Amino acid sequence: MHRITRSACLFQAMVILLMMFTLNSARAAELAGHIIMVKGDVTAQAADGSSRNLKRRDEIYPSDTIRTGTGSRVQIRFIDNALLALQENSQLSIHAYQQADADGKGGKVLMELVEGGFRTLTGSIGKGNKEAYRVDTPVASIGIRGTLYSALLAKGQLMAGVWKGGITLSSDQGDFNLGQNADFNFGVLGNTGFQGMLEAPQALDNADSDVMPDSMSTTGSENPDGSTPPPGTATTSPATTVLNNTSGDNKVPPPLDQDADSGHEDTLKEAGNLIDNTPPDGGDGGDGGDGGPVITSPDLRLSSEEFTAFLTSTSVGSIIVNGKAIPVSAFRDERGEPVFVSVDDNNGIDITRYSGTTDSTLLPEMADIAGIEWGIWNGSAEAPVSQLLEESSLVVTAVESPVMWVIANPALEGNIPTSGSVYFGGTQALGTDSKGNALLSASGNFDLDFATGIVSNGFLSADYADGSGSQSIGGNFWNADFTGTIRAGGANGKNTALVQMQFGTGYHGESSALDAVASQFSGVLVAPSGGVFAGSFNLIDMDGNSAAGIVVWPQQVRTGQF
Known part of the structure; x- marks a missing residue:
């Protein structure tokens, strides 16, 4: 696993995933x-x-x-x-x-x-x-x-x-x-x-x-x-x-x-994103009618059907696992449950899946425009959350803490505005801290200048239970300010759906300062023109306590419009 601040952008990670799979020795030829x-x-x-x-x-x-x-x-x-x-x-x-x-x-x-x-x-x-x-x-x-x-x-x-x-x-x-x-x-x-x-x-x-x-x-x-x-x-x-x-x-x-x-x-377009996000046609590939040809999987961890689903999926998002917020691509297994694919520090591929039935939520006010879905996996001995961290190996690493996740279809590059300033904000959130206390309430906001790709005036506040189930008063309250960018790598001058944040100052309760370097926050712009932000955060204080969560913030137009 790896920290967001050291990872490539989400779309670069997806390319690496495809390259790592297709460069496997089982590959028949290069695409x-x-x-x-x-x-x-x-x-x-x-x-x-x-x-x-x-x-x-x-x-x-x-x-x-x-x-x-x-x-x-x-x-x-x-x-x-x-x-x-x-x-x-x-x-x-x-x-x-x-x-x-x-x-x-x-x-x-x-x-x-x-x-x-x-x-x-x-x-x-x-x-x-x-x-x-x-x-x-x-x-x-x-x-x-x-x-x-x-x-x-x-x-x-x-x-x-x-x-x-x-x-x-x-x-x-x-x-x-x-x-x-x-x-x-x-x-x-x-x-x-x-x-x-x-x-x-x-x-x-x-x-x-x-x-x-x-x-x-x-x-x-x-x-x-x-x-x-x-x-x-x-x-x-x-x-x-x-x-x-x-x-x-x-x-x-x-x-x-x-x-x-x-x-x-x-239509051969002069501009716009050229990634094919159209679902595969049904019944034309000999795969039982559920869309396109089935490709032999080059990795033991994925069946041929799962590998085909991975290659054709357009879902991306973020998971919080083992105290880290990680960008992922996602697909559905034969049960219809999400499976997450991510890149580790050595450009290897990690796969995270759940044996149980997901109690996920399709956010009603976002569903029509974004289809954002989120959930928490609370694994057990009978239905564990597991990771497969070694390529072509079925060795399972159990995840002992809850896994939070959010998935959606990202806005295409050609549809993301290049001018105007937008304000994102909201209270949609779910999460838990390192002691198992549930997130009771959260709110946040930030400004995004599409002309420069710069995120500014970001602020996040989150209130977790204090261990007894009641709302804390200052003791388990987190707040932090942040900035960020939607320019992949910061060098190519193009807006992308990935939003990468960097925390500044912040506090946990009344005394413990935020470890801004260790804390993480990232997400994606979703809906046709990037009108909703969906992200995950993991806050860590100087005493080693942590709190994680998923947020979904719709846009509020301030000084520009698209």
């Missing part, structure tokens, strides 16, 4: 992405020559070659949240798709468009190191500068267009930039040279088209004086000699798929 939409005949051919028909939520691996038939298309969400829509009669080979390590090194995307075309919104790989991303074609290689772009092969030519950001087409005829800080947003490259364009040609703007009009190979191919430009010379027709604006922010093309049955997630 490159998942299918989010299929129409028609779409197949994937593996390196050994075997072929499989693709359907929604199927996995894609490095060394796969994806093929679409006539009237068919597919959309893929890659592990770095990139989206790619492959058009009909296309072939795309994935040679490498690798996330960077903790130091930002080793990330790599190498794909090859053999025929046809695609539109893509690139992900995190390549943003820091542009050399890490490349798409090869028979005509030229495509490099990125952080972008939304399209590419189409037809009649021995490569047509490309940039809707946001920039790309570079590299061939033996030279390097040609499109989009940001370039003269053109669109262009055609072939054996006769490069032709730059200011407007999207019809073939590229139409996501269903796979044919380049004959006129496209000749329009604007002559200089104003009638001479033919040498290969590699960027040209325009006399009517379009103005330079492109260099903002690199062009009109985004229509959705890649606008069919009524495709679902909202099939």
Whole structure:
């Protein structure tokens, strides 16, 4: 187990969890992405020559070659949240798709468009190191500068267009930039040279088209004086000699798929969180109809059904166990009871589960907007709370103290505001102290500035029973002030659902000061736009006493609104 102040952010922890599982020696291959939409005949051919028909939520691996038939298309969400829509009669080979390590090194995307075309919104790989991303074609290689772009092969030519950001087409005829800080947003490259364009040609703007009009190979191919430009010379027709604006922010093309049955997630968005939080379709994966294919578990502690549930779950939260508040991801076992997965100090995986029946509460005033659920596990010899702390080992460590927990679906990154100031506050709480005294009442509040991600003016007060069941008067009362942030790691400048707090001054009763370093407080923003805070705290005083609790505070608008 580990302290919140030394852990990665919650979403980073979830990535580590997935990596630790999938990097297990039992893994068949490293994941490159998942299918989010299929129409028609779409197949994937593996390196050994075997072929499989693709359907929604199927996995894609490095060394796969994806093929679409006539009237068919597919959309893929890659592990770095990139989206790619492959058009009909296309072939795309994935040679490498690798996330960077903790130091930002080793990330790599190498794909090859053999025929046809695609539109893509690139992900995190390549943003820091542009050399890490490349798409090869028979005509030229495509490099990125952080972008939304399209590419189409037809009649021995490569047509490309940039809707946001920039790309570079590299061939033996030279390097040609499109989009940001370039003269053109669109262009055609072939054996006769490069032709730059200011407007999207019809073939590229139409996501269903796979044919380049004959006129496209000749329009604007002559200089104003009638001479033919040498290969590699960027040209325009006399009517379009103005330079492109260099903002690199062009009109985004229509959705890649606008069919009524495709679902909202099939729109290639210019911005917003790209994590797929849609529950798996039922009955399409041979798992008894409860959603998607069952994947063989690489860890003895989880059954195949549990491992599948873990991979597809969107629930996150926090547990208080053995005196520590720990961020977790959560899924339901076959009984419908929550199982918690967390990361320890050595990046190992801990699993916490309960043999009894959970007496949990779905907070009624939050249920419609957030679905927040909380509870306390009071284990016994007959129904223990247990932890499995060693990977692929069924050795059980019993938990002797109550375990408190809260779970919910976090607000997506793209839905979290980037401006405005919000006040969170409330009295919803439950908890117990280290002597088994119940939390009688609690209240708290804090301000959150979405523009900076800074939490300020935080205050928490909690009153626990004094041992006789009656309310204490000063003797078992805790209070503390705190600050915090919703900027993951404090360096990437992005708001996340995770809220990390740091305590300042505080007291237990009338005499014992708070140990601000040892005490912990963290949580997540939930509901569609982060309108509710759900968190857990563990307070420790200088005499070694502790008190823990779960809080749920809705937002109260003060100086801004979203």
